Amino acid sequence: QLQLEESGPGLVKPSETLSLTCGVSGDSISNIDSYWGWVRHPPGKGLEWIGSIYFTGDTYYNPSLKSRVSIFVDTSKDQFSLHLTSMTASDSALYFCARHQRNRGSSLDSWGQGTLVTVSS
Amino acid sequence: QSVLTQPPSVSAAPGQKVSISCSGSNSNIGTNFVSWYRHLPGTAPQLLIFDTKERPSGIPDRFSGSASGTSATLGITGLQTGDEADYYCGTWDDRLSAWVFGGGTKLTVL
Numbered sequence: 046q047l048q049l050e051e052s053g054p055g056l057v058k059p060s061e062t063l064s065l066t067c068g069v070s071g072d073s074i075s076n077i078d079s080y081w082g083w084v085r086h087p088p089g090k091g092l093e094w095i096g097s098i099y100f101t102g103d104t105y106y107n108p109s110l111k112s113r114v115s116i117f118v119d120t121s122k123d124q125f126s127l128h129l130t131s132m133t134a135s136d137s138a139l140y141f142c143a144r145h146q147r148n149r150g151s152s153l154d155s156w157g158q159g160t161l162v163t164v165s166s
Numbered sequence: 167q168s169v170l171t172q173p174p175s176v177s178a179a180p181g182q183k184v185s186i187s188c189s190g191s192n193s194n195i196g197t198n199f200v201s202w203y204r205h206l207p208g209t210a211p212q213l214l215i216f217d218t219k220e221r222p223s224g225i226p227d228r229f230s231g232s233a234s235g236t237s238a239t240l241g242i243t244g245l246q247t248g249d250e251a252d253y254y255c256g257t258w259d260d261r262l263s264a265w266v267f268g269g270g271t272k273l274t275v276l
Contacts, residue, residue: 082265084211084267086205086207088207091168091252091254091267091268091269091270092203092205092211092254092256092267092270093267094256094264094265094266094267097265105263105264105265106264107264108262108264139208141210141211143211145265146216149199149201149216149217149220150198150199150200150201150216150217150218150257151198151199151201151257151258151265152199152201152213152216152217152256153201153203153211153213153256154213154216154222156210156211156212157210158209158210159208159209159210
């Protein structure tokens with residue numbers, strides 16, 4: 046049973062960098078059929094894909110966030126991380142990590158419970 | 167402005183059927199599989215449909231998916247009050263080299 050768990054600070058100051066980590070258990074992050082993504086849900090808005098990474102380190106980013114986003118993978122720890130720079134109030138959201146299944150149309154079939162991030166001084 | 171266009175809301179009575187549309191383009195729905203998600207704010211989204219029309223184990227056959235050209239549709243029959251949620255379509259966009267979600271549709275079961 047795959048489990049994903051986000052961890053990181055719940056409060057970030059404006060202009061600072063958000064760092065979140067997603068721990069993967071029940072599957073190897075090096076599974077060739079999977080890649081790993083971050084999605085957020087700002088209050089009152091829709092789901093927004095942030096970016097995804099393959100175990101090789103290949104990354105894909107939302108064009109609207111690309112200048113501020115970096116995603117890293119640590120295969121030795123079965124975890125991947127999100128860095129989002131220059132945080133503003135509009136980045137306040139519930140942040141999820143999730144798995145894409147390549148053999149299921151890259152659908153996001155497993156999700157973490159989410160971690161709430163608030164940007165405030 | 168989402169790359170995939172969904173109606174903001176739909177509604178129907180219990181027991182009835184509803185369809186939720188997702189309109190895209192040749193670089194996304196016209197080329198790649200579509201998936202659908204149910205989301206209750208504050209909780210993790212749930213995959214309902216993958217590969218445009220396939221259901222993961224545990225998803226009842228009241229939920230169905232289809233596509234034609236650059237549009238996809240989620241169908242829900244036998245509506246229940248528990249189906250009230252936000253529903254999102256998603257797919258890969260080859261032109262953007264990015265995953266894209268629709269703007270979401272709020273389902274109300276009257």
